[in-house]
Amino acid sequence: MSATPNKIQRRPFMAELLAKRGKALIVPGLGSPTWDCFAAGDSPEYLYSWGGMGLALPTALGIALAQPDRRVTCVTGDGEIMMGIGSLAVVADNAPKNLSILVLDNEKFGETGRQRGLTSSRTDIAAVAKGFGIPATMTVTEHGAVAELAKFLFEGPGPVLAVAKIAITEDPWQLPEKDGANIAHRFRLSLGLDQA
């Protein structure tokens, strides 16, 4: 897709975006989206993931259905959203007003050795999302659009999907909690669902 190389540096971009999330619950996909969230500052409202590729969006949809008064934002990568691309139809069909999706698209399988991904040639995830019936989409190619993106993801009516065309970067490892029971417990604790 890209005539010019992607420019957005994911770590400062995500840090600035997450600083504007308000009370949004964040569901990052496995790998780099999870590392990005943790690198921006730990929160029990981040549902870190270490596996189940393709399931970040269905998981976020489940949370959005169960917590209709809370904004829920799924932050995933191009590889993961492509693996579960049909979930966009399920999201569109259920039309949760509180769900937004951000795809960090570096056009590569970054976690496994930067092998080329399917968005590197002809596939445009924002266009696909429109076809599935996601009412509003946005494509971001500049860091400077982060404030506009934050409004789109955290304030407007969902469901919406944004694609951020991010650069391949060498970022230091930032590994959060990996015990899922603990991640789930602190997430539910923050929602008042579990006892401490």
Added chain:
Amino acid sequence: MSAPSDGWSDAVFREIKARDIEVVCTVPDGGLTPLLKMIEGDRAMRLVTLTTEEEGIGIATGCWLGGKRAMIAMQSSGVGNCINALGLPAAFRAPCLMLVTMRGQWGEFNPWQVPMGQAVKPALEAVGVRCFPVDKPAEVADTFIAAADIAYNSRISAAVLISQRVIGAKGFGQK
């Protein structure tokens, strides 16, 4: 809504309601039709139609993380689509309840259903899912209760496997 004639869907629906399960995710199957109709007709419930069954594992896990109960209803062929996904509720120690109508089993007409039908129970057990097979219509509701209660109370994955003997084999008009 007209009463279903299969003798078990009404009872299972009652138990779903009694347990406050509000979301049922499905790729539909013929044997599930009466139950899915009841769910669709209930204004307090949401029937989520999936593109592939594994999505239901994510949605049900997300619902629990957000404080609601959900389950997945599928044909046995869909179990194969769920195997890696079942690591998600296991990792989160989240409950996961599945209702599976079997194919490839009792008098199956279609050979394409047989390999997955045979693999359902060992494949589910290999990823740690407790299986509750049932082959008599009168025992479906009790089996559902047993599976649902262990799933939600012990926060594990459990699957009710409804035999093709209960559903009846589809003959495609052939002998």
